[in-house]
Amino acid sequence: NAGVTQTPKFQVLKTGQSMTLQCAQDMNHEYMSWYRQDPGMGLRLIHYSVGAGITDQGEVPNGYNVSRSTTEDFPLRLLSAAPSQTSVYFCASSHTTSTSHYEQYFGPGTRLTVT
Amino acid sequence: QKEVEQDPGPLSVPEGAIVSLNCTYSNSAFQYFMWYRQYSRKGPELLMYTYSSGNKEDGRFTAQVDKSSKYISLFIRDSQPSDSATYLCAMSAGSNYQLIWGAGTKLIIKP
Numbered sequence: 001n002a003g004v005t006q007t008p009k010f011q012v013l014k015t016g017q018s019m020t021l022q023c024a025q026d027m028n029h030e031y032m033s034w035y036r037q038d039p040g041m042g043l044r045l046i047h048y049s050v051g052a053g054i055t056d057q058g059e060v061p062n063g064y065n066v067s068r069s070t071t072e073d074f075p076l077r078l079l080s081a082a083p084s085q086t087s088v089y090f091c092a093s094s095h096t097t098s099t100s101h102y103e104q105y106f107g108p109g110t111r112l113t114v115t
Numbered sequence: 116q117k118e119v120e121q122d123p124g125p126l127s128v129p130e131g132a133i134v135s136l137n138c139t140y141s142n143s144a145f146q147y148f149m150w151y152r153q154y155s156r157k158g159p160e161l162l163m164y165t166y167s168s169g170n171k172e173d174g175r176f177t178a179q180v181d182k183s184s185k186y187i188s189l190f191i192r193d194s195q196p197s198d199s200a201t202y203l204c205a206m207s208a209g210s211n212y213q214l215i216w217g218a219g220t221k222l223i224i225k226p
Binding site: 101103 | 121123147149156157158159160161164203205207209212213214216217218219
Protein backbone atom coordinates (compact mmCIF):
# COMPACT_ATOMS: atom_id res chain seq x y z
CA ASN A 1 0.00 0.00 0.00
CA ALA A 2 1.22 3.50 -0.84
CA GLY A 3 -0.88 5.01 2.00
CA VAL A 4 -1.62 8.71 1.47
CA THR A 5 0.17 10.40 -1.40
CA GLN A 6 0.36 14.12 -2.14
CA THR A 7 1.61 16.07 -5.11
CA PRO A 8 3.45 18.31 -5.59
CA LYS A 9 5.94 18.30 -2.70
CA PHE A 10 6.89 21.94 -3.25
CA GLN A 11 5.21 24.80 -5.08
CA VAL A 12 5.82 28.51 -5.53
CA LEU A 13 2.92 30.65 -6.73
CA LYS A 14 2.48 34.29 -7.49
CA THR A 15 -0.35 36.21 -5.84
CA GLY A 16 -3.57 35.66 -7.74
CA GLN A 17 -2.58 32.37 -9.37
CA SER A 18 -4.69 29.26 -8.85
CA MET A 19 -3.60 25.66 -8.41
CA THR A 20 -4.75 22.26 -7.23
CA LEU A 21 -3.03 20.15 -4.59
CA GLN A 22 -3.58 16.46 -5.20
CA CYS A 23 -4.25 13.84 -2.53
CA ALA A 24 -4.95 10.13 -2.95
CA GLN A 25 -5.25 7.19 -0.55
CA ASP A 26 -5.45 3.46 -1.19
CA MET A 27 -6.75 2.30 2.20
CA ASN A 28 -10.46 2.61 1.38
CA HIS A 29 -10.85 5.27 4.07
CA GLU A 30 -14.16 7.07 4.20
CA TYR A 31 -12.84 10.21 5.91
CA MET A 32 -10.38 12.51 4.17
CA SER A 33 -9.26 15.97 5.22
CA TRP A 34 -6.95 18.83 4.43
CA TYR A 35 -4.96 20.67 7.07
CA ARG A 36 -2.57 23.55 6.97
CA GLN A 37 0.29 23.74 9.45
CA ASP A 38 1.85 27.05 10.39
CA PRO A 39 4.54 27.65 13.04
CA GLY A 40 3.07 27.80 16.55
CA MET A 41 -0.47 27.11 15.35
CA GLY A 42 -0.59 23.36 15.01
CA LEU A 43 -2.82 21.73 12.44
CA ARG A 44 -5.87 23.66 11.29
CA LEU A 45 -8.63 21.89 9.41
CA ILE A 46 -9.49 23.42 6.03
CA HIS A 47 -12.07 21.02 4.55
CA TYR A 48 -13.08 17.44 5.12
CA SER A 49 -15.16 14.69 3.55
CA VAL A 50 -16.87 11.62 5.01
CA GLY A 51 -17.45 9.96 1.65
CA ALA A 52 -17.69 10.45 -2.10
CA GLY A 53 -19.93 13.40 -2.90
CA ILE A 54 -19.89 14.73 0.68
CA THR A 55 -17.69 17.63 1.76
CA ASP A 56 -17.81 20.18 4.55
CA GLN A 57 -15.89 23.17 5.83
CA GLY A 58 -13.41 23.07 8.64
CA GLU A 59 -11.91 25.86 10.72
CA VAL A 60 -10.20 27.85 7.93
CA PRO A 61 -12.03 27.20 4.60
CA ASN A 62 -11.86 30.66 3.00
CA GLY A 63 -9.91 30.72 -0.27
CA TYR A 64 -10.05 26.94 -0.76
CA ASN A 65 -12.39 24.55 -2.56
CA VAL A 66 -12.62 20.77 -2.46
CA SER A 67 -14.54 18.02 -4.18
CA ARG A 68 -14.70 14.26 -3.68
CA SER A 69 -15.83 12.33 -6.72
CA THR A 70 -14.18 9.04 -5.68
CA THR A 71 -13.27 7.38 -2.38
CA GLU A 72 -9.57 7.59 -3.26
CA ASP A 73 -9.07 11.23 -4.31
CA PHE A 74 -9.58 14.51 -2.50
CA PRO A 75 -8.04 17.49 -4.34
CA LEU A 76 -7.70 20.94 -2.75
CA ARG A 77 -8.03 23.97 -4.99
CA LEU A 78 -6.62 27.39 -4.22
CA LEU A 79 -8.79 29.83 -6.10
CA SER A 80 -6.63 32.99 -6.05
CA ALA A 81 -3.45 32.53 -4.05
CA ALA A 82 -2.54 35.05 -1.36
CA PRO A 83 0.67 35.37 0.70
CA SER A 84 -1.38 34.38 3.79
CA GLN A 85 -1.77 30.93 2.21
CA THR A 86 1.96 30.28 2.45
CA SER A 87 2.02 27.14 4.58
CA VAL A 88 2.59 23.40 4.68
CA TYR A 89 -0.50 21.49 3.59
CA PHE A 90 -1.25 17.96 4.77
CA CYS A 91 -3.86 15.56 3.53
CA ALA A 92 -5.05 12.91 6.00
CA SER A 93 -7.47 10.00 5.94
CA SER A 94 -9.09 7.57 8.36
CA HIS A 95 -11.98 5.19 8.81
CA THR A 96 -15.18 6.56 10.36
CA THR A 97 -15.78 4.15 13.21
CA SER A 98 -15.49 5.03 16.90
CA THR A 99 -12.69 2.50 17.27
CA SER A 100 -10.55 3.80 14.40
CA HIS A 101 -11.39 7.41 13.58
CA TYR A 102 -8.68 8.66 15.92
CA GLU A 103 -5.90 7.15 13.76
CA GLN A 104 -5.43 9.53 10.90
CA TYR A 105 -2.88 8.70 8.22
CA PHE A 106 -1.04 11.68 6.82
CA GLY A 107 0.59 12.34 3.50
CA PRO A 108 4.13 13.79 3.26
CA GLY A 109 2.87 17.36 2.85
CA THR A 110 3.08 20.10 0.24
CA ARG A 111 5.18 23.16 1.01
CA LEU A 112 3.53 26.14 -0.65
CA THR A 113 5.01 29.61 -0.94
CA VAL A 114 2.98 32.50 -2.34
CA THR A 115 4.96 35.58 -3.35
CA GLN B 116 -9.04 30.67 24.08
CA LYS B 117 -8.11 27.54 22.16
CA GLU B 118 -9.88 24.29 22.96
CA VAL B 119 -6.52 22.54 23.34
CA GLU B 120 -3.45 24.25 24.78
CA GLN B 121 0.07 22.91 24.35
CA ASP B 122 3.39 24.61 25.08
CA PRO B 123 5.29 24.84 21.76
CA GLY B 124 8.72 24.58 23.44
CA PRO B 125 11.35 23.80 22.38
CA LEU B 126 12.06 21.41 25.22
CA SER B 127 15.71 20.35 25.31
CA VAL B 128 16.83 17.50 27.58
CA PRO B 129 19.91 15.22 27.79
CA GLU B 130 19.82 11.67 26.49
CA GLY B 131 18.45 9.23 29.06
CA ALA B 132 16.24 11.78 30.82
CA ILE B 133 12.55 11.30 31.50
CA VAL B 134 10.48 13.65 29.36
CA SER B 135 7.04 14.96 30.28
CA LEU B 136 4.83 16.54 27.62
CA ASN B 137 1.43 17.98 28.47
CA CYS B 138 -1.79 19.39 27.06
CA THR B 139 -4.80 21.00 28.69
CA TYR B 140 -8.25 21.21 27.19
CA SER B 141 -11.57 22.88 27.84
CA ASN B 142 -14.18 20.66 26.17
CA SER B 143 -15.49 18.05 28.61
CA ALA B 144 -17.02 16.10 25.69
CA PHE B 145 -13.61 14.85 24.55
CA GLN B 146 -13.36 11.07 25.01
CA TYR B 147 -10.45 10.12 22.75
CA PHE B 148 -6.95 11.40 23.48
CA MET B 149 -4.06 10.91 21.09
CA TRP B 150 -0.39 11.71 20.82
CA TYR B 151 1.10 12.06 17.38
CA ARG B 152 4.81 12.35 16.59
CA GLN B 153 6.05 14.43 13.69
CA TYR B 154 9.60 14.29 12.45
CA SER B 155 11.00 17.28 10.60
CA ARG B 156 9.50 17.66 7.10
CA LYS B 157 7.23 14.62 7.56
CA GLY B 158 3.56 14.12 8.26
CA PRO B 159 2.40 13.29 11.81
CA GLU B 160 2.05 9.64 12.85
CA LEU B 161 -0.07 8.23 15.67
CA LEU B 162 2.09 7.33 18.66
CA MET B 163 -0.44 6.50 21.37
CA TYR B 164 -4.16 6.58 21.94
CA THR B 165 -6.25 6.53 25.14
CA TYR B 166 -9.98 6.29 25.51
CA SER B 167 -11.50 8.14 28.46
CA SER B 168 -9.37 8.35 31.62
CA GLY B 169 -6.41 6.36 32.84
CA ASN B 170 -2.93 5.32 31.83
CA LYS B 171 -1.58 3.44 28.87
CA GLU B 172 1.95 2.16 28.49
CA ASP B 173 3.80 1.14 25.33
CA GLY B 174 7.48 0.42 25.77
CA ARG B 175 9.21 3.63 26.87
CA PHE B 176 6.06 5.71 26.38
CA THR B 177 3.24 6.27 28.88
CA ALA B 178 0.10 8.30 28.20
CA GLN B 179 -2.02 9.62 31.06
CA VAL B 180 -5.44 11.23 30.97
CA ASP B 181 -6.96 13.12 33.91
CA LYS B 182 -10.44 14.12 32.83
CA SER B 183 -11.26 15.78 36.14
CA SER B 184 -8.42 18.25 35.56
CA LYS B 185 -8.77 18.26 31.74
CA TYR B 186 -5.09 17.44 31.47
CA ILE B 187 -3.20 14.84 29.46
CA SER B 188 0.44 13.85 29.58
CA LEU B 189 2.96 11.83 27.61
CA PHE B 190 6.02 10.49 29.43
CA ILE B 191 9.09 9.21 27.62
CA ARG B 192 11.54 7.14 29.66
CA ASP B 193 15.21 6.68 28.74
CA SER B 194 14.91 9.32 26.03
CA GLN B 195 16.98 8.82 22.87
CA PRO B 196 18.19 11.28 20.21
CA SER B 197 15.80 9.50 17.81
CA ASP B 198 12.92 10.77 19.98
CA SER B 199 13.72 14.33 18.83
CA ALA B 200 10.57 15.44 17.04
CA THR B 201 7.47 17.55 17.48
CA TYR B 202 4.78 15.89 19.62
CA LEU B 203 1.19 16.90 18.95
CA CYS B 204 -1.71 16.08 21.20
CA ALA B 205 -5.11 15.58 19.59
CA MET B 206 -8.57 14.98 21.00
CA SER B 207 -11.95 13.94 19.80
CA ALA B 208 -15.47 13.70 21.10
CA GLY B 209 -16.02 10.89 18.62
CA SER B 210 -19.20 12.33 17.19
CA ASN B 211 -17.95 13.77 13.87
CA TYR B 212 -14.55 12.10 13.35
CA GLN B 213 -12.73 15.41 13.63
CA LEU B 214 -9.63 15.75 15.73
CA ILE B 215 -8.83 18.93 17.65
CA TRP B 216 -5.10 19.56 17.76
CA GLY B 217 -2.64 21.19 20.12
CA ALA B 218 0.07 23.40 18.65
CA GLY B 219 2.75 20.73 19.15
CA THR B 220 5.83 20.69 21.42
CA LYS B 221 9.24 20.50 19.79
CA LEU B 222 11.44 18.06 21.73
CA ILE B 223 15.22 17.96 21.39
CA ILE B 224 17.20 15.11 22.99
CA LYS B 225 20.87 16.03 23.29
CA PRO B 226 23.40 13.14 22.98
